[in-house]
Amino acid sequence: MSDEQKSPEIERGTYEIIRDRLLGQGDVLAERAEALNAQRLELFGGSEIAVAGTERIRTENNCVPRDIKDVNGLLLFGYNVFIGLKRETRVEDVFCLYSVEREGEGYAFRAISPSAPEYFLSDPKFVDEFNELYHYYRNTRLLQLRRLTDRLLAVFQIGETLDDLRVFRWAVDPDGTVTYIDNRGERDHTFPPTHDFEWVATTREDQVSGRHPHVSVLDEVFVETVGGDLTIKVEDNTEDGQGVYREPVVDADQSLDDAEVHYQKLGTLILLKILPYRETDYRYLVFNTRTHQVDRIDAIGQACVQLPEDHGLIFPGGYYLQSGHTKSFERAITGMEFLRRIRSPNGEDVLY
DSSP, X not given: OOHHHHHHHHHHHHHHHHHHHHHHHHHHHHHHHHHHHHHHHHHHOOOOOOOOOOOOOOOSSOOEEEXXXXXXXXEEEEEEOOOTTOSSOOGGGTEEEEEEEEETTEEEEEEOOTTSTTOXXXXXXXXXXXXXXXXXXXXXXXXXXXXXXXXXXXXEEOSSSTTOEEEEEEEEOTTSOEEEEESBOTTTOOOOOSBSSOOEEOOGGGEEOSSSOXXXXXXXXXXXXXXXXXXXXXXOOSSOOOOSEEEEOSOTTOOGGGSEEEEEEETTEEEEEEEOTTOOSOEEEEEETTTTEEEEOGGGGTOBEEOGGGOEEEETTEEEETTSOEEEOSXXXXXXXXXXXXXXXXXXXXXX
């Protein structure tokens, strides 16, 4: 047998040896990671999230669920339903109140009767104002339920835009009593700032003139929208118009003064907010000072919050890490805003 006929077997043997070594090292690494995690749990504590049980909530009509909230041990379920044959919409067509009871290895939802003392949705004032809302605003629909420290809010959209709101509110006492207040809770329906930083506008002092003029941002990144495109450069060089990032603009004849350039530095990241001349939508870009990588992420304009310990950013539909790794999920992100941040009891995990 010639050497050429033996070589495939030799190559296969070499591959299997390398593969076995890598698999063995992977097992050792996994064991060490599990041991380290066990020590971490012993020192800091922790808990596993698991499904306690599942059960269906059944409503009188087919509906589109909107929100669900715990109200002192009771489950308030809100939904929207189109009832074409009925002349009016009742409270029962939008809200259901349930008790949650253990049943064997699972749970069961028991509907609370409107005549029960704990059924706070039967307050005459609330019923009148609810009926009035659906009578005068035929396109009314429930947007969300919100539980604040001592308030329960039911937010309805009554117009074409998300700003056309009517907010019902209840007071929730520590003893479990829920009392209807009124339908003027718009002032309570507020959210944290959409951005936990302030944009800084560039001025004429930041402009660098020359054959290819540009705006200097902290002397680390250089921006210009002249010559038909938006260009990001990492060198303060006006002789060369080339950069690490480029995309076209609408007006090719604009000057350096015509564009708006805002920025903010967060750790190793420089965020840019740019509006070229004769354009209506800002462009949002992230420049990584370590990798000199530029990513356009327009979702930052809706909301942007920093991750703990300078790990990066989170925005509607994705995140960006200081290492340069970014992830955007394939889903509609229009109309989203930052609601709240929840830290786990051990402080390690954060839910946005």
